[in-house]
Amino acid sequence: MKRRLGAFFLCILLLMTGCSASPKEKSDIGHCIYYLNTEGDKIEPVAYTLQNTTVKGKVQELLKQLRRTPGEGRQSALPSDVDLVDNTIEGKQLNLYFSATYEEMDVTREVLARAAIVRTLLQIEEIDYVSFFVADVPLKDVKGRFVGAMGRDTFVENVGQKINSISEQSYTLYFATKNGKKLKPVVRTVHAMSNVSSERTVMEQLMETDAKSGCRSVIPKDTRLVSTSTVDGLCLVVFDEGFMKQNYSVREDVVIYSIVNSLCELPNVNKVQISVKGESGIVYREKYSLDEYYERNLDLVDNSKK
Secondary structure (H helix, E strand, C coil), X not given: CCCXXXXXXXXXXXXXHXXXXXXXXXXXXXXXXXXXXXXXXXXXXXXXXXXXXXXXXXXXXXXXXXXXXXXXXXXCXXXXXXXXXXXXXXCCEEEEEECHHHHHCCHHHHHHHHHHHHHHHCCCCCCCEEEEEECCEECXXXXXXXXXXXXXCCXXXXXXXXXXXXXXXXXXXXEECCCCCCEEEEEEEEEEECCCCHHHHHHHHHCCCCCCCCCECCCCCCCCEEEEEEEXXXXXXXXXXXXXXXXXXXXXXXXXXXXXXXXXXXXXXXXXXXXXXXXXXXXXXXXXXXXXXXXXXXXXXXXXXX
């Protein structure tokens, strides 16, 4: 769901992501610095009060805060070996110039770092877009495509209208067939807390075997879902090490696309990356690299009526 981070929606976002404050304090704070958590698999906001009043001053102040070492349990968005060489403001667009070491970040870290930086800086009302350059060249994604200017709709948060309210949603989930060789789509209606993201709800449902349809979950029973984050159409799914303890009676491509196809049914997801304990540089069953972005693949779907 796309929305601009106006004052009202920002308050909702801060409440739901841990940047907590009383109504009076919110009016005084109004801003957050986004950092990565210790595991490096999601971003977290920390309340901050801006001191500067000019656009340039605000930019410099927030950039300085983004680079500082936060308190225990968090880390700065950029690794220490990535330098922010320069920044320029052209109208309502902020251009950030990074050293060549920026490209050495793994995919998960880069996307989350970018989200943390952009969401922090776009709280400056005079800035509508942020562009990244690496060694003076516009940033490209892992597929070699130019990322371009990022606005307030680029990195969105799934938040409900009311905190802890319950809503009814229907999701199409792809479970493994009994023989583990195909995928079977199952529509499941879920009553979920509205402050829980659709991505997390989908994954939690997918981790439960669908007994009525005779299908099976591809995710090992004792696996823990660490986090889900969607930025720029890419959903990052992080499991603990239990994910690697697979039942080999389920084909490896069925495992991957059970997750990918289920998440790609969501309107804000078109690619999925899976990682184990925040590490994406793993090859799953010697064939599927977790460095890859995976897109919907319906070739494995069993369309029989049985």
